[in-house]
Amino acid sequence: MGMKLGIIGYGGMGYWHGEYAPRAGVEVVAAYDVDPKRLEMAKDNGIEAYDNLDEFLKHDGMNFVVIATPNDVHKELTIKSMHAGMHVMVEKPATMSVTDWDDMVAESEKTGQILTVHQNRRWDKDYNVMRKVVEEGKIGEVLSIESRVFGTGGAFFGWRSFPEYGGGMILDWGVHLFDQLLGMYPDIKVTNVYAKLMTVLDQKVDDYFKVTLTLENGPLLHVEVGTYAFYKLPRWYVIGNEGTLQIDDFDCEKGGYMKPRYTDTPVAEVVVMTSAGPTRMMAPRPPETKEDFPLPEVETDWTELYQNLVGVMEGKEDLIVKPHQVRRVLELIEVIFQSAEEDRSIEVRI
Amino acid sequence: MGMKLGIIGYGGMGYWHGEYAPRAGVEVVAAYDVDPKRLEMAKDNGIEAYDNLDEFLKHDGMNFVVIATPNDVHKELTIKSMHAGMHVMVEKPATMSVTDWDDMVAESEKTGQILTVHQNRRWDKDYNVMRKVVEEGKIGEVLSIESRVFGTGGAFFGWRSFPEYGGGMILDWGVHLFDQLLGMYPDIKVTNVYAKLMTVLDQKVDDYFKVTLTLENGPLLHVEVGTYAFYKLPRWYVIGNEGTLQIDDFDCEKGGYMKPRYTDTPVAEVVVMTSAGPTRMMAPRPPETKEDFPLPEVETDWTELYQNLVGVMEGKEDLIVKPHQVRRVLELIEVIFQSAEEDRSIEVRI
Structure with a gap:
């Protein structure tokens, strides 16, 4: 059975699905939108365009929809589509509350x-390179993983700047970054959440956040997104008890991991004068006492996501992006908003 | 009246005072230590050496002592020295509890x-450059200041690896970094403290920490020190609503601040495909829409600290490093240890 995909909401991400899903062998058959301009674009791309949802849902042979609308209508559209016999992949965030998600499930x-x-960032190269280095123990026991995404776009565009539509960075990039990290620790509980949300340019929603997650038995996790940060900090920075990992950007062109090389050279046996003043702990390490390793090569292919859905439709595969994983991220996000609102860390078991 | 300085504890920092205080016109006259090897070094440097504290404190003409011993004996030595008629500058941390400090005061x-x-890092160049950019409003209203010091020394040496002597990074570098930041906000209360202390290599004391301080009306402050971090993150990273500041290292040779330049070029009007996938907020900003500024020149001279002490002795100046400022940092540090121990953020008014 092939996938005949309909797109609900032919905006930025809906358009993207229309362009990229065919690369996974998916047939895109129809699109629904309220904006006539977007419908024109769909037609130009050879997709049948509907301004009426009920008629769209009756499109002949269509069996799967992707929902790429503002977040506040994900639930209603998901339920309506399932009632019309459609399988559903909804854009992230799945919806804006755990209760809504439970209803959808x-x-x-x-x-x-x-x-x-659509947790497509599980297939991002940078994430998989980081995960490989960590899980293969290349830098020993890992004590801290920092995940950062910085841009300079500043304030949001369109519905993303309104809290009632589910705007803000926690619900935009946060959802991906939390999904990535929780995916590494499926059986380990998050025990503590501390979140700082800021609005640098935007006045209504968070356009900068810093979140700290404590795991019951695992590294400290730091997730940070800034929309108006003119200098970049590394995409990933990981501290282990046998070395450090840094990945500068998504393309993994710069970065590596560095470990000590044990030699007879004493490391800072005496106080050394540096531009930081006299120090021993922070004195530069002689080059022969450290070793730099390149990032490993990792093959990733996001079309695996669509291929998986076809496999699930055919009863041959289990879903990769599972409802209970989605629920865990939404649970976390609810606590993140609570932590920021109440300005305190919150004890949890997520 | 000149300063005739005696040094209690002629180890790493005691030796440093012996070498550098004369640059401020101070006469170093005597040293006390329990280690015969250190006393030999003092003699070699033309300083009268004592292995008996009472005799040292009777040294003719000596009017000021600097105490550079393990932290646990700062209080006892301070009080004894003052009883012997000495003015006292004690190494940081002043002592290990607010109560002890109150007794000393x-x-x-x-x-x-x-x-x-000896809060000498108030005169560090990097700190003063950062402070100047922030206080002159070069990057607008500041929302976040991050202060980081990373080295690769790993585990501590000597008494610094024992909690009972006041070892660990909070009491070593932390004291300086908190003093620097609180110094910028003398009249604004810290309202929330969240601290994560880790031991990467050392088993007894913190050799890595991350601390978040919330101000009642000011930027979020992040202070982080790692002793086994093979890649450096910037010494300072500051987010303002009109730009970003980065200072890479103590010498201020790399870094600057960057601001938007308003032109007719639209900034990411449409979704852009990057190696991060489709994004608008994180799309690269066209070069003509941003402007890079060099770090300002700042003259700093740490000998001002000793010159101030001479001025205070002569009744001509007020003390720069004041007891109530020291008390504030110690108060903060007590809460930091509590936050880390109880694994939660703590509401305060410090």
């Missing part, structure tokens, strides 16, 4: 339709 | 002897 179980979320 | 008020702490 209940409807999926009732109707037997697939329900999943 | 009470003794200073009773005896009329000067009591101060």
